[in-house]
Amino acid sequence: MEKIRIAVRKFDPFETTLKKLWDLFCLKNNITIEAEMIPLELHDLYQETITNKGLINGTWDIAHINTDWIFDAANEKAVLDLTLLINKNPPQDYPEGWHPSLLHLQQINNGTFGLPFHDGPECLIYRKDLFENPTEKENFKKQFGYELLPPKTWEQFTQIAEFFNRPEDNLYGSVFANYPDGHNMVFDFCLQLWTRGGFLLNTQNQIDINHIAAIQALDFYRNIAKNKKAVHPKSKDFGSVEAGMAFAKGEAAMTINWFGFASMCEVIEESKVKGKVAIAELPHDPNHKTASLNVYWLYTIGTGSKYQNLAYDFLRFATTSESDKLLTNEGGIGCRKSTWNDIDINKTIPFYHKLEMLHENALTLPQTPVWPKVAELIDKMVLKALESEIPSQKLLEETQNAIQKIL
Structure with a gap:
């Protein structure tokens, strides 16, 4: 029995969407080939597709690859350059149908190595029913002397999180994703850095995290993550999906997570906060501006796939405006304007x-x-900060030395 194999990022909305799209695609084009879709956690997905060369040796025909990995995948010649296929038969209103920020990370060495699948930059997600409650507003103002609004600064974020932390009601001030998977804590560190005016690259374009803004970023993050009066106690076991689910179940007043988890609250059955959620820009240092992080998921085709043309036809089908809307209604985030x-x-x-x-x-x-590899080192550094009393400055110095060795 012929089968096309798809490596899927494990997340219910992705899995249900892909199954529906494949069935519709087969029906429309009279295709009888079955699709075997295997949902994989982040680490396993990278391992299966890139480390174990699954996209090169034909184990996988199509894979969800995120933009953190696409440079790697393209350099390893694991994913197909779609340029010729796009020129011959472009996806529906390509490229105008997408915001430019969803088209550039897959452009590597004049090639195009994927089509946007799921997106939603990082933002502050909060419970507007709590923030707009007159009693809460009055009590907050009495206690802190300013209006209860989505926090503009990190100091306000901490105060608001402590104000709403009510373990006896199974409500916590905030929830983080502190499970060390090489992603969430790295992203959180970057956001803390950028909202304090810091950067990952120095003037020579080299990765450099050993500076004042990085110390402030790591200091704040380790303090808030360890603050039992402000944070969901299970944060250390949560990846972004679990943290998003805890928020959807009404267990936190605020979270910093991908936009997708805010929209998920409005569409999934398990959500206890439908109609009660809003988003805002991230808090920042008073002297610097807000920032967000854009990492998005791509549909890619393996260079070893013997179904490359069929796979591309499916990618074109899966990225139409109707398919994009379907993904959104299932709880993912469509990428089209x-x-x-x-x-x-x-x-x-x-x-x-x-x-x-x-x-x-x-x-x-x-x-x-x-x-x-750098992300792995930053991940370990943040974890060490959460689990020890070693000063942030020392941790950053050690990590920068380890980064130099790779560079």
Whole structure:
């Protein structure tokens, strides 16, 4: 029995969407080949597709690859350059249908190595029902002397998180994703760094995290993550999906997570906060501006696939405006401008049109083949900060020395 094999990022909305799209695609084009879709956690997905060369040796025909890994995948010649296929038969209104920020990370050495699948930059997600409650507003103002609004600074974020922390009601001030998977804590560190005016690259374009803004970033992050009066106690076991689910179940007043987890609250059955969620830009240092992080998922085709043409036809089908809208209704985040501005979608998810605003402040991670290794070192550093009393400055120095060795 012939089968096309797809490596899927494990997340219910992705799995249900892909199954529906494959069935519709087969029906429309009279295709009888079955698709075997294997959901994989982040680490396993990278391992299966890139480390174990699954995209090169034909184990996988199509894979979800995120933009952190695409540089690596393209350099390893694991993913197909789609340029010729796109020129011959472009996806529906390509490239105008997408915001430029969703098209550039897969452009490597004049090639195009994937099509945008799921997106949604990092933002502050909060419970507007709590923030707008007159009693809460009055009590907050009495205690802190200013209006209860989405926090503009990190100091306000801490105060608001402590104010709403009510373990007896199973409500916590905030929830983080502190499970060390090489991603979430790295992203959190970068956001802390950028919102304090710091950068990952120095003037020579080399990765350099040994400076004042980085010390402030790590100091704040380790303090908030360890603050039992402000943070969900299970944060250390949560990846971004679990942290997003805890928020959807009404267990936190605020979270910093991907936009997708805000919209998920409006569409999934398990959500206890439908209609009670809003988003805002991230807090920042008073002297610097807000920032966001844009990492997005791509559909890619393996260089070893014997179904490359069929796979590309499916990618074209899976990225139409109808398919993009379907993904959104299932709980993922469509990448097309048409979905962001869709009237039905904005009725269900009233803040959906704000995606454009988030993209305006969204920064990206350095595109270098060594980034996955650097991310691993930063991940270990943040974990050490959470589990020890070693000063941040010392941790940053040690990590920078380890980074120099890779560079």
